[in-house]
Amino acid sequence: MALLNYDYIDFIIHNEYQADLLKGRFGLEKENVRVDREGNLALTAHPKAFGNKWENPYITTDFSESQVELITPVFNTVEEAYSFLEALQDIVVQELVEHEEYLWTSSNPPALPRDEDIPIAKLNDSFEDGYRLKLAHKYGRIKQLLSGIHYNFSFDEGFLKKLYAASNNGREYKDFKDSLYLKVARNTLKYRWLLIYLTGASPVFGTTYMEPCVALSRHLDHESRFFPNMNSLRNSSCGYRNEKSLYVSFDTTEEYVHDLKHLVDTGELIHTKEYYSPVRIKSAGGGDPLKNLLDNGIDYLELRMFDLNPLYRNGISLQTLKFIHLFLVYMLLIEDEPFGEMEHQQAVQDVDALMNEGIQAKWGATGAGVTMKETAVEIISSMAEMIKLLQPDHQSLLDVLEVPRSVILNADLSTASIVKAQINESSYIQYHLEKAKQVAKQSIETGYSFTGFEDMELSTQLLLKAAVKRGIRYEILDRGENFIALGKGQQTEYIKQATKTSMDSYSTVLVMENKVVTKEVLSKQGIRVPKGIAYTDIQEALLDYKHYENNRIVIKPKSTNFGVGITIFINPFNVMEFKKALQMAFELDTTVLIEEFVTGKEYRFLVMGDEVVGILHRVPANIVGDGVHSIEQLIHNKNQDPLRGKGYKTPLERIQLGEAETMFLKNQSLSPSDIPLEDQIIYLRENSNISTGGDSIDCTDEVDASYKQIAVQAAKAVGATFCGVDMMIEDIYEEASDYNYCIIELNFNPAIHIHCYPYQGKNRKANEKILDLLFRS
């Protein structure tokens, strides 16, 4: 039995390394096969939207062209890795839905064509393509479709260095580190049956799986097969194993590399990576992995035995990830026991026994007639003791053990049992297809956000999603400031708030920031702006009264806009009124503008490069009557839209029914309980801001082309690549003339999410467009 090494624990506690020991670096890899809307393996190509398979570090394919592999970066917490996995899945699912495809939620394959019709991934690399062909030949293509989750783990580098310094036994750091990881690897191999018991989630498979297995299996229904007690097909003898049980030493890195090379040299393996060990030791660098391992030592462990769990959207639960982490820490802190070829074989037999007899099976390694169940209970108790010693006040860590403990005590509570029971009420294909469609629905509903990055601005989340989708590397430079770096090959782009980029020069931004200068530059280019004069002396302005008296004008302080100190004269005014308005404005600024009053509706043109990507018109918060519901009910209903939220984290804000709205209704002689007529529009606000529940209406396709040309011309006039052009237009269907439009402002940091998720209209994919421009080559 796994016994805690108390000397080791004392040493950790004595040196106050407990917190560091529980730190770590985490990465996840997940495979899912793509299926069509009937649950058949998708025979289509890997979507182009995910870029080049070779270059995309997040989304690629595995053996089959139909097998999507999601790879998270390495994070300091399992939570972050888990969130990112969800985000990656959202990105993929949202793209697949456009092709009526889904991610299959079982580790076992969906309805398959003949083996030879299963498409092998095309990588345009003679070695990789050849290797996959050889695998197909050796194992059949079907088996290669078994999918799962890989868990990559390393201890905190600082912890390892401190531990090395404190133990100081004359070895080199690399050797110290390698022996530590190898101990964890050996123990994990030995006790992996427990992890497999706890995570197994593929007890049922379809009739199109490999013939011998199907033939030996039992019927759940006419299309669903199973073996009694088998909870993970992948980990069973029908699963993803090498042809023979191959022995590779985990005693030293050198022996590991030597044994692996020997297997290749003697023809047992096509390539070292064909060695399907449930635990692999890995080195982080590029190039030849085995050479790296010898030169630089072990950087992390890869655990490869986890099934896709259809009960969780992500294919695995966060609690499971946390348990695995604690389990790995535990593997470090238990006694080190010899683990040679015999122990290796025994560990394989333990897994086979689990598959055949379940947790009640005898645990063969001790030979003492103890069951796996008894052993498992002891391990959980021992882990609890470890946690109490390391972190006396962390109940949350102890909580992680609760589900595993129950599942050990009652096999009916295991994921495999639950999945099998649920499939029994439906059928293998139907059940998983239903799950896959549920996942897709969830992804689409909250699809605007980037899971794990919801604290950032929506525009930045959308840009990051688009980047990850096409395999552009990202780095969060300053989270609070929405400052990121995106990279592809040698190119690195620094981007703040999605549209502040290297493609706009500083002086361009400064021109747009200064309204007076912007107007000057635009009007020199013959673009209509509100005519006006800037005054720094009230006397001077007063002298010009005669010049204005018969016009509609706006008097405003230079530096505040849509704010206080603004007077609008639509009707004729006398010199005293003129003076009063000037005085009010001059109280707020040393420069006051007198501008012509511009009529029409306001439109936001989003210009990117030479193109108008989207045009939006904003409408004040409103509801449309149906002759049945009250205003209050209609607001409630409208607010159900998942695009509406609170606090700028959603594309639209919920409509409030506060003081301002009630007052606005009252002014229309309405109350919240009134029932509007069918199709009657009731406005709840005067202002059209999205932040107070306004609607964004995409009208990109309606606006006459002449205005788009003007918007692009305006952006060019100030040299802008990314530019929000605010234009007043009398009638969007009428061609632009010298009298029917006016540009009132240029914005150097236009929001993009409003064009991606408008209240009405298409997603204009402004995030994709930014990347098209930044990464042109």
Place this chain on the structure above:
Amino acid sequence: MALLNYDYIDFIIHNEYQADLLKGRFGLEKENVRVDREGNLALTAHPKAFGNKWENPYITTDFSESQVELITPVFNTVEEAYSFLEALQDIVVQELVEHEEYLWTSSNPPALPRDEDIPIAKLNDSFEDGYRLKLAHKYGRIKQLLSGIHYNFSFDEGFLKKLYAASNNGREYKDFKDSLYLKVARNTLKYRWLLIYLTGASPVFGTTYMEPCVALSRHLDHESRFFPNMNSLRNSSCGYRNEKSLYVSFDTTEEYVHDLKHLVDTGELIHTKEYYSPVRIKSAGGGDPLKNLLDNGIDYLELRMFDLNPLYRNGISLQTLKFIHLFLVYMLLIEDEPFGEMEHQQAVQDVDALMNEGIQAKWGATGAGVTMKETAVEIISSMAEMIKLLQPDHQSLLDVLEVPRSVILNADLSTASIVKAQINESSYIQYHLEKAKQVAKQSIETGYSFTGFEDMELSTQLLLKAAVKRGIRYEILDRGENFIALGKGQQTEYIKQATKTSMDSYSTVLVMENKVVTKEVLSKQGIRVPKGIAYTDIQEALLDYKHYENNRIVIKPKSTNFGVGITIFINPFNVMEFKKALQMAFELDTTVLIEEFVTGKEYRFLVMGDEVVGILHRVPANIVGDGVHSIEQLIHNKNQDPLRGKGYKTPLERIQLGEAETMFLKNQSLSPSDIPLEDQIIYLRENSNISTGGDSIDCTDEVDASYKQIAVQAAKAVGATFCGVDMMIEDIYEEASDYNYCIIELNFNPAIHIHCYPYQGKNRKANEKILDLLFRS
């Protein structure tokens, strides 16, 4: 006699056009010949620093290569035009001094070589070069060296349009405007003798002037010649006139153009521009001037009869410019009288009479025996009446008439009399050479500023000066924000605060603005920055105490720098002290940085493009003892440096002796009345800011090249073209290593004036460098 047209004045007053009438647009042109340090005509080429003569709209040459012509833009006030003229002259004089040349302060030429050795301006244009050769042949080169000031004036366009609308007599606007300007032109021609009397300032000339004139003249001394009563050689018969008195009608624009063309066709003139009228009517557009005049009408009048006045640094007084303006307004408001060929001849004879007899001469036009003096007195009175009618409360306008009135009443007070008297005490050449050197001295002393733009930042003033110097067009877009546009050919550059330009991308600026991101980017490039970690959780930071306990560290809130909340631990510290420092910092920001404490001295590297343009070290306010003066006296003496001022308008600030300084002295057991030993350095401040009297020490040439490479590399890492790199260096003479330097900050808007006018060291001409980079072609 000139009689006010009271109907006209009533009409102006009735329509409330008085203020508009007194508005106008003003431009000045001034010629000076260049001389060497002995007062000989400089035979060198027009300085390269002024760029291409053809393209520089501000600084060019006239007839001779040695004749610099300064041209101001057109301004709304005479004050602005006057200031700009001074600035232009400063720019030219400062450049000439570097070649030991000066601007000759007399309209009459300096010591000349033989006529054929006077260099004609080379313009690389066959027409222009040919024209100058023909002029040299026809008039001799010497006469062409007579220099003066041209005064360009137009009425306010708004005034003219209002006046046109109000008079509405069926004519077209162009015809209305032309007849108005022609009236002013005719009256000015008629009464020009008064302007010449008032502005004449060249009564004496040298022996190398044209032989016949020298022969007829009288001796003041062996090298100075004069004619009695002659106050302006240029306007005399020895001056710059056409060979014959040529008649051109000023009755209509058509007749003017017809007569001029006729003179060219009959060979009287080489070209229309050879017509040396004291008043020209002008059209603003490019292309053929006479065609323009016919097509678009008159845009402004050019008055060409003004002498260089050596009594004023600018060659003319501001009061004179104001007088000329009032005189032109007066010429509009007096009765219109016929001005045919006879009247034209009479006006020439009046000037001749003035030259021969002075102001006592009979005024011939009336034939009634009235003297010019009597007439002049009446004109001044009439002008005063006009002012009182137009602006009853403007004493300052009436004041403008005072000097002219005195000069009319007493010829001894005239500029010409004073100049002649002063030359009498020296000699023609000596006197003007002295004046030229005085002008140069003044220019250099306040040379850092751009006269007329002193309200703008010094860095912007310096950039504007450099632009004007090489003929780059400028425009002030937003004065308060130091936002300008510079243009050359088709290229326009928008620049704010001198170093915010189109050459830096917005994302580059954002990286530099964010200290955490800057450090990350630099350290990835292997550049040394203070090592440190950003914490958002105080608990996390506390856990790292062990990591820091034996190091020198700085704890600071992320967003404030050199401000509150910073703790520096140089000596060992305990966990409680550590916690207290963290708490203080976390009170001010949600992110707190713990950084290594960096030693060494701080240097500012100014990087522009691939080059370190300057390196500065700042030293706290200090004085150096001489064993004689007290600290207080030494401060007073040091503050005499014209580079020191108050309120950021000078390159250095005056040292104060306030509370802080007195306290700082007291801490050193010193008082302001103490007398430091010779060479003893006494510091008055702990901080080294220039704003509190610190010294800036240029050490560009001392710092080891390795640091310069690092500074350039740092700028490149963030993609910056203009970048202030703040570096801590242990020893500037020792090569950079991994341990002896550290970059603490990058600044995206580095000041340039500190590198142009340091307390100690060379002018690094950072302003020129900006232009070199912006206008590369």
